[in-house]
Amino acid sequence: MKTLKDILYKVHIEAVTGDTTIAVRELVFDSRKVQLNDVFIAIKGYEVDGHSYIEKAIKAGAIAVICEEIPKNIINGITYVQVDNGSSALAVMASNYYGNPSENLKLIGVTGTNGKTTIATLLYQLFKKAGYKVGLLSTVKILVDDKEYKATHTTPDSLTINSYLQKMNHEGVEYCFMEVSSHGIHQKRTAGLVFQGGIFTNLSHDHLDYHDTFAEYRDVKKKFFDELPKEAFCLVNIDDKNGLVMMQNTKAKKYTYALKTYADYRAQILENRLAGLLLKINDNEVWTKLIGSFNAYNLLSIYATAELLGLEEIEILRLISELESVSGRFEYFISKNKITTIVDYAHTPDALKNVLETINNIRTGNEQLITVVGCGGDRDTTKRPKMGNIASTLSTKAIFTSDNPRSEDPMTIIEAIEKGVEPQNYKKTLSITDRKQAIKTACQMANENDIILIAGKGHETYQEINGKRSDFDDYKIAKEILDNLNE
Numbered sequence: 001m002k003t004l005k006d007i008l009y010k011v012h013i014e015a016v017t018g019d020t021t022i023a024v025r026e027l028v029f030d031s032r033k034v035q036l037n038d039v040f041i042a043i044k045g046y047e048v049d050g051h052s053y054i055e056k057a058i059k060a061g062a063i064a065v066i067c068e069e070i071p072k073n074i075i076n077g078i079t080y081v082q083v084d085n086g087s088s089a090l091a092v093m094a095s096n097y098y099g100n101p102s103e104n105l106k107l108i109g110v111t112g113t114n115g116k117t118t119i120a121t122l123l124y125q126l127f128k129k130a131g132y133k134v135g136l137l138s139t140v141k142i143l144v145d146d147k148e149y150k151a152t153h154t155t156p157d158s159l160t161i162n163s164y165l166q167k168m169n170h171e172g173v174e175y176c177f178m179e180v181s182s183h184g185i186h187q188k189r190t191a192g193l194v195f196q197g198g199i200f201t202n203l204s205h206d207h208l209d210y211h212d213t214f215a216e217y218r219d220v221k222k223k224f225f226d227e228l229p230k231e232a233f234c235l236v237n238i239d240d241k242n243g244l245v246m247m248q249n250t251k252a253k254k255y256t257y258a259l260k261t262y263a264d265y266r267a268q269i270l271e272n273r274l275a276g277l278l279l280k281i282n283d284n285e286v287w288t289k290l291i292g293s294f295n296a297y298n299l300l301s302i303y304a305t306a307e308l309l310g311l312e313e314i315e316i317l318r319l320i321s322e323l324e325s326v327s328g329r330f331e332y333f334i335s336k337n338k339i340t341t342i343v344d345y346a347h348t349p350d351a352l353k354n355v356l357e358t359i360n361n362i363r364t365g366n367e368q369l370i371t372v373v374g375c376g377g378d379r380d381t382t383k384r385p386k387m388g389n390i391a392s393t394l395s396t397k398a399i400f401t402s403d404n405p406r407s408e409d410p411m412t413i414i415e416a417i418e419k420g421v422e423p424q425n426y427k428k429t430l431s432i433t434d435r436k437q438a439i440k441t442a443c444q445m446a447n448e449n450d451i452i453l454i455a456g457k458g459h460e461t462y463q464e465i466n467g468k469r470s471d472f473d474d475y476k477i478a479k480e481i482l483d484n485l486n487e
């Protein structure tokens with residue numbers, strides 16, 4: 001067992017009362033999970049202040065408390081450590097507790113509004129194909145080389161991150177790619193980790209329910225780059241107008257990538273088809289199975305990262321041509337009768353518009369674009385008419401259906417979506433509450449060369465109706481229906 005003193009190494013301590021040479025079992029930041037001989041770290045949260053739970057934690061068996069203010073009534077035999085920031089202290093302690101696992105592998109963080117899951121997952125795929133043991137921390141799943149674990153957050157809390165990094169150390173993982181969300185940076189979940197590189201994708205309006213202003217959201221992202229060590233690389237998309245801002249104060253080595261402007265890593269889209277993208281990256285041509293122009297950015301950042309991590313140019317290009325689409329991110333298949341089905345996680349107006357515009361850009365002729373979409377229940381209701389409007393404007397046919405209605409009446413949600421349809425588009429839309437039936441109808445309506453977009457649930461493998469979850473997988477269901485229709 002480690003002592004509290006060991007675990008506090010490098011923590012910015014303001015005051016201590018009690019013994020720090022005590023052996024501790026685990027670090028816990030939720031009083032409800034405390035057991036005998038644990039250290040309770042009080043965090044000022046979004047909803048409540050962890051300092052109000054100090055007494056409860058002690059009653060449950062905590063022998064030490066890390067807090068920003070030492071309570072008035074201190075209890076004999078309990079060690080109190082005052083720190084300036086509970087979340088930062090937790091991050092450093094988590095790293096110490098798990099043996100500073102980020103120092104024993106090459107950790108790369110990906111941040112930005114869109115593309116994090118895609119880039120991190122494809123880098124995982126590419127380095128696996130290159131023969132390395134690799135780790136992944138993503139919205140969709142956590143991978144310790146081949147072992148898969150369930151993800152609860154895009155960027156989990158610092159104890160969870162470090163516990164997986166330690167597992168990766170035990171498995172001999174050499175590279176780990178992780179998504180770094182703005183919530184994660186703001187709550188210091190990644191503080192205390194040693195990154196070898198950071199990638200910036202892009203920035204658009206998002207999460208303004210959490211961050212007060214766009215400037216605050218941007219500055220939180222920038223903080224990730226400000227804190228990179230000087231040995232690390234900082235790789236930034238400078239076609240995005242906030243790219244340069246991200247690099248402004250970093251100590252890391254700076255590299256840029258772009259499609260439209262001069263940059264260290266440049267690519268050009270030579271062909272953009274449903275069959276894939278033909279890219280020219282730094283004078284070499286490469287075909288990829290991934291589709292959509294935004295994937296040119298993702299692939300370019302992957303190319304640059306692999307090169308910065310020491311892989312050979314020619315090998316990287318070969319591996320890029322083998323990459324497969326990421327689960328629920330513009331994931332597609334072409335059925336025997338040449339119907340292309342795309343499954344995408346787009347569950348916001350912006351994302352849906354982006355996906356539909358991308359598909360419309362690669363449509364070549366008069367093929368139909370049939371969109372199946374719904375909106376989740378118990379979530380932002382203002383997006384419903386907007387998504388109805390976008391789906392009906394940018395598709396040949398839009399079928400409105402249920403996403404995860406949760407506790408809401410599915411028909412009420414669908415009616416709200418229908419409200420956004422403009423009169424000239426009425427005849428393009430229909431509504432079918434049952435999602436499987438809606439997908440089936442789309443498949444029956446589609447002819448050779450048509451495209452079906454199933455939006456909103458991406459990688460999800462369940463549907464939640466009336467608070468009850470049952471198995472549901474857009475990709476599998478569409479594949480099964482189209483395979484059977486073909487027979």
Ligand SMILES: CC(=O)N[C@H]1[C@@H](OP(=O)(O)OP(=O)(O)OC[C@H]2O[C@@H](n3ccc(=O)[nH]c3=O)[C@H](O)[C@@H]2O)O[C@H](CO)[C@@H](O)[C@@H]1O[C@H](C)C(=O)N[C@@H](C)C(=O)N[C@H](CCC(=O)O)C(=O)O
Pocket residue numbers: 029030031032042043044045046047048049050051053152153154155156157181182183184187
């Ligand atoms: C808004 C938000 O990000 N909340 C996160 C935050 O919780 P919080 O600040 O609300 O915590 P709180 O309830 O106020 O409690 C404060 C402290 O008191 C403790 N407590 C509380 C009650 C009690 O009885 N005893 C006790 O000790 C809590 O354990 C906590 O330490 O810290 C928790 C622990 O790390 C997170 O699990 C939680 O994520 C919630 C569940 C969440 O949904 N977060 C989402 C928004 C999120 O983080 N998303 C991003 C990605 C977004 C994207 O790009 O799409 C992500 O990285 O996943």
Ligand SMILES: Nc1ncnc2c1ncn2[C@@H]1O[C@H](COP(=O)(O)OP(=O)(O)OP(=O)(O)O)[C@@H](O)[C@H]1O
Pocket residue numbers: 112113114115116117118119139154179201202294295297298328329330344345346351354355
């Ligand atoms: N580089 C990009 N630029 C713009 N849009 C993108 C880009 N990459 C992916 N997308 C689109 O955004 C959606 C989300 O992509 P992805 O899951 O990779 O992003 P993310 O940053 O991980 O998002 P989240 O915050 O939801 O975890 C995709 O379904 C795709 O439609």
Ligand SMILES: N[C@H](CCC[C@H](N)C(=O)O)C(=O)O
Pocket residue numbers: 347375376377379403404456457460
């Ligand atoms: N992180 C988002 C995902 C939404 C996905 C959509 N399928 C839904 O269930 O609404 C949320 O929970 O609001």
Ligand SMILES: [Mg+2]
Pocket residue numbers: 116117138139140154179
């Ligand atoms: Mg993600």
